[in-house]
Amino acid sequence: MLCFFVNQSMAALIFSRFFFLLLSLISLTDGGSIGINYGRVADNLPAPKQVVDLLKSQGITKVKLYDTNSDVLNALAGSGISVVVTLPNEQLSSAASSQSYTDKWVQSNISPFYPSTQIEAIAVGNEVFVDPANTTSFLVPALKNVHSSLVKYGLDSSIKVSSPIALTALQTSYPSSSGSFKSDLAGPVITPMLQLLRQTGSYLMVNAYPFFAYEANSQQISLDYALFKPNSGVVDPNNGLRYTSLLEAQLDAVYAAMSALQYSDVPIVVSETGWPSQGDENEIGAGSANAAAYNGNLVKRVLTGGGTPLRPKQDLNVYLFALFNEDQKTGPTSERNYGLFYPNEQKVYDIPLTVEALNGSSSSSGSDNINDGSKAVVKDQSWCVANENAEAEKLQSALDYACGEGKADCRPIQEGATCYDPNTLVAHASYAFNSYYQVNARGAGTCDFGGAAYVVTQPPQFGTCEYPTGY
Template structure:
């Protein structure tokens, strides 16, 4: 073990700080989907305060609830609101309907409540009610109504599209839309977005692709962790994350039908903290890794290999665990927060939170207990992520025991925690010492993906891992 690393880590931190300062001018944005299919959520005014404390400035809703829109008045938070699928037929058939809808759902609130976009429908192509035919006419009528009431210049229109709209997504450069959608709906929709200066909303979930293809997709690739990457054989682009590959498949699909200048907003993406037995990868640690690494990726700037100069703009799914959602267990466990406003796990949601990266931690990942638990449930420990590989573990171990100030004497030869003499056991002890000495603070258990938080005391031989109360 090498302890004399202070100088090298100081230089690393210094140069990282310089790069950190320079990239944020080209960074993307992080927003959150605020769903309310639950019977135990905080009131809308309480939610607004929670979002402001977290530094969130963009929120996507799934309706135009009056109490919610009123709560966001003068908050400084920009909203994307929605016209639901069940209203598409009415919106498509008669502009008087969309006139009334705008008068009732937009004009009484905007601009005191900042409404920056309207999502017309949601994943319409996958809607079992077969509402696809109504989508573009409804979008056109909504836009005409926005023009009529002089708010079209400040409110965009779009429609969230699921990746199932793609016929081909691999390799990314071969991305294409389903042939039966292109002429009747994709081209007219993209043309309208182009004419109105809007963007395509895309719902992309690497979780689904990973769980269906664990034999061919690595977890590191899905979670934005270090990996060898995938090379697109058509253009040589190297992809280090599945989400970027998915988004480039959408860019390629648009380009294939002549739309190369339309931007994309990732209107939904996330990872569940809990799932059913067959939902491989659904865990608190993986959810924290995916969302934490994604936030860091977005806020430190840059685009995808196909469009490197276009920053990523992302809405995480979702703000809360929603207990009345149907379907598998994962559907009720995408939240960043429990209904009591306690974090499910701790990640930064704004640029200010990334400062912890300079403490040797590249994203904040701290597991939190569910509401109503006893005090013992709230204790957490930090352990090594052996999937990170020995080289990364050794580098992080050197930092923790050196500049990090962890108490590493118990893992020296002959000491109480030397055995088992493995890099994983030694790194776990050092990481936990650092974590506890820093009061289990946000960002003190990650080490660039080399560590994660657990809620059960680690067991390595006869070694006892300290807690903050020791």
């Protein structure tokens, strides 16, 4: 397959150049948001004021708490960081049974801090459906009472109410289009909760962990698919949509379940997701390299914009789990090793968390800068390759642009040249995309081409052709 750029009209070239430059600009300015969960089940964490300084130093502007600790909320005052607070599960029964209880709770836990502390939402409970205390029946009444209390004190227009659900609330999650809620939850709990979220302009909080699915099904699930790395993807047989990340497939299963209940207009916020940097021997996939890859690639996916295959126009908004490793959490080793930071504020691994950091990063893999707590391993090489799942017309158009106005060096892929073989569109496009990427100093947005390309951190393997890493 040859590069047909010589005979293109000047108008087409100008349009193509404008189109791809526009995509590059949009990809890093119109994305979703990244927040982080600040859990405190530990006895060695820095003081709240130090934590706020850490958040600000990392450019993190959204944080989620698991309570309404006054020291933390006071430390966050005037910081510019928006906050989601939580009414814990153990208070759901009281909140459900008494409006006066939620009135007092709002007066004690919200009003004294807002608006100096930018409280944007209240999580009423957390994964209530799997709470051993069996608090499910209290959830909807508690949600309604908390919202009514916000209305009473004039806070409802600024502060939303919601409740994080785990994916175990789904009866069916594969394929994504067949997603459905468990029958004992759908009617009595999910439907009235979604109705309240719709009425109040709120969103459904979803805790989603591809790690758990991969750990339990590592023989069937590709690790690259779980880590947002380039892969051939999974096609939903019911609607033909192709998924190249497990998280997006999980979220679309929730969207499908909501649609089945006629609540497709309620948005989702990912209130928890993450990957452990350490685990027990049987916790397949746990490790710092995979954790860095998952979180790093997820951050790029969020910040570059776009939604899931089922909701492509709705940007992803995500809270990573978690800020710190928490030494007093019970359960397997992984539970104590989800943090991006050690309690001494050193990074467990280094990933970009903001658009600015992403612009300055040399790779999008999320696994290039890994800190195991003692020695940093840094790689600075990356390549750009074609997305084999992109439509041939899109690949060819991007190839023509790269070799034409993009000024990539495409001589080696002309017939008879060193990199002509293998003579395939994907191989030729990969060479051209990589040349363009390297010529432009591996800048952010220069390996996208409208979704036709990916950044990789291993040299591409197409025949015996060598792909350059710089010019």
